[in-house]
Amino acid sequence: MVQIRDLGRHVGETVGLVGWVETTRSHGKVAFVVLRDGTGLAQCVLVKKQVGETTWAAHEGATQESVVTVTGEVRADDRAPGGFEIAVSEMAVLAEAEEYPIQPKEHGVDFLLDHRHLWLRSSQQRAGLRVRAEVEQAIHDFLYDRGFVRIDTPILTGSIGEHAGTLFETDYFGEKAYLAQTGQLYVEAACPAFGKVYCFGPTFRAEKSKTRRHLTEFWMVEPEVAFADSDENMRLQEDFVSYIVERSLERCAEELKVLERDTSRLELVRPPFPRLDYTEAVERLKEKGSEIEWGADLGAPDEAVLTEEHDLPLFVHNYPKSAKAFYMKENPEDTRTVLCDDLLAPEGYGEIIGGSQREDDLDRLRERIREEKLPEAAYSWYLDLRRYGTFPHSGFGLGVERTVAWITGRHHIREMIPFPRLMNRLFP
RNA sequence: UCCGGGGUAGCUCAGUUGGUUAGAGCAUCUGACUGUUAAUCAGAGGGUCGUGGGUUCGAGUCCCACCCCCGGAGCCA
Numbered sequence: 001m002v003q004i005r006d007l008g009r010h011v012g013e014t015v016g017l018v019g020w021v022e023t024t025r026s027h028g029k030v031a032f033v034v035l036r037d038g039t040g041l042a043q044c045v046l047v048k049k050q051v052g053e054t055t056w057a058a059h060e061g062a063t064q065e066s067v068v069t070v071t072g073e074v075r076a077d078d079r080a081p082g083g084f085e086i087a088v089s090e091m092a093v094l095a096e097a098e099e100y101p102i103q104p105k106e107h108g109v110d111f112l113l114d115h116r117h118l119w120l121r122s123s124q125q126r127a128g129l130r131v132r133a134e135v136e137q138a139i140h141d142f143l144y145d146r147g148f149v150r151i152d153t154p155i156l157t158g159s160i161g162e163h164a165g166t167l168f169e170t171d172y173f174g175e176k177a178y179l180a181q182t183g184q185l186y187v188e189a190a191c192p193a194f195g196k197v198y199c200f201g202p203t204f205r206a207e208k209s210k211t212r213r214h215l216t217e218f219w220m221v222e223p224e225v226a227f228a229d230s231d232e233n234m235r236l237q238e239d240f241v242s243y244i245v246e247r248s249l250e251r252c253a254e255e256l257k258v259l260e261r262d263t264s265r266l267e268l269v270r271p272p273f274p275r276l277d278y279t280e281a282v283e284r285l286k287e288k289g290s291e292i293e294w295g296a297d298l299g300a301p302d303e304a305v306l307t308e309e310h311d312l313p314l315f316v317h318n319y320p321k322s323a324k325a326f327y328m329k330e331n332p333e334d335t336r337t338v339l340c341d342d343l344l345a346p347e348g349y350g351e352i353i354g355g356s357q358r359e360d361d362l363d364r365l366r367e368r369i370r371e372e373k374l375p376e377a378a379y380s381w382y383l384d385l386r387r388y389g390t391f392p393h394s395g396f397g398l399g400v401e402r403t404v405a406w407i408t409g410r411h412h413i414r415e416m417i418p419f420p421r422l423m424n425r426l427f428p
Numbered sequence: 429u430c431c432g433g434g435g436u437a438g439c440u441c442a443g444u445u446g447g448u449u450a451g452a453g454c455a456u457c458u459g460a461c462u463g464u465u466a467a468u469c470a471g472a473g474g475g476u477c478g479u480g481g482g483u484u485c486g487a488g489u490c491c492c493a494c495c496c497c498c499g500g501a502g503c504c505a
Contacts, residue, residue: 023466030462047462079463099438104466105454106440110497166503182505207503208429220505300501342505351505399505413505424497 004040007084010074017042017070017086020121021062021097023104031059033091034081035070036121043080044070046088055091065097065121109412116419117428127255128415131248132404138247139200139221139398142240148223149194152201153183158378166207168216179204184395185327185382187224188358191393192385198223208423212412213350213402217421224395230329230339230357233394234315237343237353238271240398241313245269248407261409265346268311275315278337281306297323298342300350307344313352317341326368328356329392341396349406355396362386 002015019037026032029048034041046059062068072086079085101115102122112119119125143150156172157180168179183199190197200221207214225236245266249256256263276284285292285302292302298316307314318337321330328338340356359365365386369376401413414420419428 025464025467026461027464027467028461030464032464032467034465043465045463049462077463079465081465099456101438103439103455108440108498111439203505205504209501209503210498211500211502214504218505297503354505397505402505 004035004037004042004082007040007042007074007082007086011076011084012074014071014073014089015086017044018094019068021064021066021068023064024059024062026059033059033062033068033070033088035068035086041081043082043085044072044088044091045085046091051088051090055088058091058093061093061096062091063097064100065118066093067095067097068093113414113420113425114428120418123258125415127252127258128404128408128410129418130255131252131259131408132400132416134248134252135244135400135404135407136200136219138244139240139400141247142243143196143198143221143223146196148196148198149190151183151187151190151194151197151199153180153186153199155180155202155204166205168204168206181205182220182397183222184224184397187222187395188382188393189385191224191226192389192391195226196223210423212414213405214422215401215413215417215420216423218413218417219400220397221400222395222397224393226391226393228357228394229392230317230341230394233355233357233396234273234275234317234341235271237315237341237355237396237398238273238313241273241343241353241403242270244403245407256408259408259410261407265311266407269313273312273315273343274310275317275341276306278316278319279334281316295320295322303344303350304348307346307348311346313346314344315341316344324356326372326374327358327365329359330364339394343396345402345406347406347409349402351399352402352406353396353398355394357392357394360386360390360392362390 001018002010004017004019017035017037019035022034022036022041024031024033031046033044033046035044046056048056069092070086070088071090072088074084075087076083077085100118102112102118120129140150156177158177167181170177170179181203183201183203187197187199198221201219202217203220204217206216223236225233228236249263249266279294281298282292282294285305288305290302290305292298297319306316317340318331318334319340320336321338324338324340328340331337331339338356342351343353344350345352359368362383366376366383369379401416404416405413408416410416414422
């Protein structure tokens with residue numbers, strides 16, 4: 001057996017293939033079966049006079065998605081998708097598929113999501129998920145090369161990362177437990193052990209969001225760096241994002257073509273990225289007619305207005321304290337604000353990173369926990385990190401699906417994860 | 429939770445001011461065809477019009493309630 005991606009090396013030879021029937025076209029005395037084996041597509045040509053009766057009869061049972069084996073000679077032909085085809089001498093059906101629900105035509109999103117377990121086989125879905133896999137690999141490679149240690153953080157947690165009310169609650173032997181909505185507090189704990197660390201895994205938000213940018217279960221990478229300030233944090237972010245984009249362009253050119261992605265703007269992505277202070281951003285928005293007031297978080301339309309002005313991702317940094325989480329460090333130059341940044345992707349894809357320098361002063365951190373009325377006891381271990389050798393440190397979280405949606409140019413982040421969990425969707 | 433759009437064949441949709449037996453394309457089945465690229469051509473089968481109630485001689489169409497889906501807002505990555 002050979003793999004379809006290697007057919008070019010076997011021209012003139014007789015080879016065996018095994019795979020799933022993607023499409024068939026029959027003309028009475030000649031038939032075309034397009035086979036998919038996970039590495040590519042191969043058009044298999046059957047001529048009635050040249051194959052045995054058994055094989056000709058077999059091809060009639062080769063319905064869409066049936067598993068078949070094929071033996072035949074490889075030849076180059078411009079009429080074949082991929083440039084090579086198989087002149088079939090023998091074909092056998094190993095598993096005949098029932099009538100396949102997903103046809104080569106348009107379907108509604110709801111129907112496709114109901115059939116997500118089958119939809120994965122479609123060409124654009126294959127391409128998108130392959131880009132996702134490449135992005136994930138790029139994330140690990142970049143961080144590994146820079147000396148980060150991967151820390152796997154718990155999914156079942158007792159303490160709360162950010163704001164309550166958006167957590168999935170579960171029973172833990174009679175005690176309340178929550179599905180993690182961030183691994184950040186734990187990577188902060190690992191930071192004094194290894195200096196540079198990151199976690200990578202699923203996170204859970206019970207937000208009742210129904211937009212193309214939200215999932216209830218999504219994957220996030222969260223690097224954390226000891227002795228890095230907010231400025232270094234942003235420099236790491238722009239290097240990181242640029243590397244991920246470059247790797248995708250380099251190794252997923254074929255997939256991006258299948259997805260009809262215009263890559264010209266992605267090719268511009270390299271550091272430095274433009275930076276806009278929150279206070280400047282509000283002024284800019286007011287000039288443009290927005291009704292935003294200083295102190296409020298930026299709305300989705302505000303973000304769109306700001307990113308329209310740039311080809312590159314845009315940092316908006318130093319937001320008001322009131323709009324951000326308790327663990328962010330107060331900005332010494334303007335104590336109304338904290339040292340943090342959001343990275344907004346271009347072309348309307350929105351926030352792909354949220355990052356900050358962390359509050360390393362014990363008293364101020366405890367004060368913020370009280371202000372936010374968070375359960376102080378649950379954070380005692382987190383406060384310990386400020387008792388036993390506190391240190392300046394910064395980190396950020398990058399959303400994998402949003403990043404992949406931007407790189408692939410897909411409208412919906414729900415296509416960027418194999419089995420999306422949405423507010424109204426727990427199956428398949 | 430709020431705002432907007434929608435639910436008719438397996439799928440994607442059309443369906444006029446309420447009016448005879450609810451239509452099309454694709455898919456399926458039957459037949460024709462030796463180079464197709466979502467092949468083409470001819471024919472056939474296929475419907476609890478989201479659910480419940482109401483108005484009417486008559487409801488897919490009008491009214492009320494509910495359910496579900498999509499898009500957006502808020503929140504966030």
